[in-house]
Amino acid sequence: MVKRLYQVSLGLALSAAFSFSVFAQASSSNSGWSQLKETFSGSLETRYVGYENRSIHESTQHVLESTLSIDWSKSLSDNVLLELTPVFYLDNEGSSGKDWSFDEQGLTRSGATLDQVVLSYFGERTEFSVGKQSFSWGKGDLYSPVDKINAVDLIDLPNSKKLSVVSVSSQYIGDYFSSQLIVIPDFIPNRIPNSDNRWTRRTDRLTRAVSARLGFVPDIRFEPRRLPNEATDDSQYGFRLTSSSLRGGWDFELSYFQGFSAQGVLEQQLDLGTLALTTVYPRYDEFGIGFSTTAGEFEIHGEVALHLTKNHDFDEDYATSLIGSRYSFYGVELWQPVEEIAITLEYASENVNRHRTEDSPFLSTGFGRALSNSLLGRVDIKFSEEMSFEFGTFYNLNRSDYSAQLKATHRPSDSLEFAASVEFFGGPSDSFFGEWSNNDRFAFLVTNYF
């Protein structure tokens, strides 16, 4: 408890110091950032998902789930805002527990949580927020290598969702640069699918790899994960500088993050013919750089993230890069009903700069880093405000494995939305997406907004 208080105090002190150092530069004139009011809104989403096949991990082929999300915000003074977003989940699959949880550290999704609880101060040029919140960094549209502040819930992998984290953020909005410092006192790992979930990784590849090295086939036992111990240096830090007018027509972003790998690595321990595997979370530094600009009617963006693992026993050092472009066609004459077609195309690559030490007892978990040499694409076709269609795909050029989604959305009113989608996965059975080729699915979604 004392340690936790220390961590939170440290985060608050650092952020407050940062805020006040720049606050001195801010004018006290009426900024226009006042008169915050109380607002209340939300959505109720009900989704049916049907799978074409059974999975070796899970027999459920029909999933019905509901998510109720309520956004409530209230002004506590002219410049102080409190935002709360309670979220309630219910499903017939058992992915969501019946419990209430706040910190998102659980292995399963809670039936109820506070997705967001944030107290924010808005100065003329400063912003300060504390609470459970999520962030988005990077310039990528479909994938951002530098976007690592929040862990991800991968229980329904194609619909992965960021997990909010208790954190403190300070931001200064300058004329040429904006800067942001984030302090996260508590580590939250990615929530990966359990062994009875159809999106879990198969262990046969792992068994084969280990057998080849050991010369025999061991029994594999997964031990409880080992989170970074609760020491005072558990905190994670992120700092970002963004520019929007340094050079006309260009946006730049520089970032630094020091934290723990949210995905983790597997630690191997052989004990009398049984291989015990424990997920552990190596600490790393990551330096990021990104840009976006326009050239005629094209938007062009790119980023590079240099990932440096603290201890080379644990994991590799690598650089992930992304380059992409967006283009929109409007009022397509050939096809009169189409209002807009927006095409986004990105390419993601990875270079390993330093490998694990040769006798490292650590292995990759199999999740993450799937887009090492991949094309990402998305086409949005808007027929009207009421009707739209989208197609998205990830295609790994190394193994020719892929995922693809087709989705049609109809919005008869501002408060009601219907959607239908189909998703396909394919490729060699030992590839990232190919492993889930049995998980092709279709879904119907009804969302009420209030």
Place this chain on the structure above:
Amino acid sequence: MLTKIILALSIFAFSPVASAEITGLSIMQEQKQRHDVPQEFSQKKMTLESAKGKVKHRRMINYTRSLENQGNKTLLKFLEPTTIHNVGLLTWEQADPKEDDQWLYLPASKKIKRISGGGKSNSFMGTDFSFEDMRPENLQTHEYEILGEEDIDGLKYWLVQALPTTRKEKKASGYSKRIFWVRQDIYFTVKVEFYDRKKRLSKIGLYTDLEEVADGVWRSNVVSMENIKRKTRTSLITNQRDLVTPLSDAVFGTQALKRPPLKN
């Protein structure tokens, strides 16, 4: 009495419009000079009527700043409905031939995206207004010609035709020409006809419920745009306006796009 007449004649003689020949450009310049203010905040309600009579509502706020020797900066934020709450659009106009800077903030992704200004002629968030309709008139990229005068309900109007002149404007604009009805007594546009690239009448904009919001500065509280081809109509009703409270530079910074709508 004589003094008053002499004074009135002197003012008339030295006014910039009266002293020179009235042209299409001088009318548009005078209009800009009279009604442009350094900054403005407004809150608007938008009503979208479909061809089948279906009605949708939006609520939004708008911050504008005019900078000398620079283009305007505009921040627009949606308040309602829930599906687009806090969606923001920031525009920094650039002098020709530079492309305008434009950023869009979509709360669902929490990301600020730079967007191409190429879509100037496109529908603004599904309404009958296009992005170019939402911007102040650019006098450098058009030529203006007086087509004639009209008397309506005892008030005199100039009919001014605007044609795009620069290559960039011709390419980017969705209009081959526009005709403005400008009220002569207050130099204020009350009606605009928009002609598409094929020179067909495509939209009619009406500016009604006029109000003098500051000394000699007029605004229309109700703007309606009728799309002739689609048979749809969008109305913009201004229910709050502030021309006085200073707006800081930070309001028009990209990171400010993420902030929740504040004056709601």
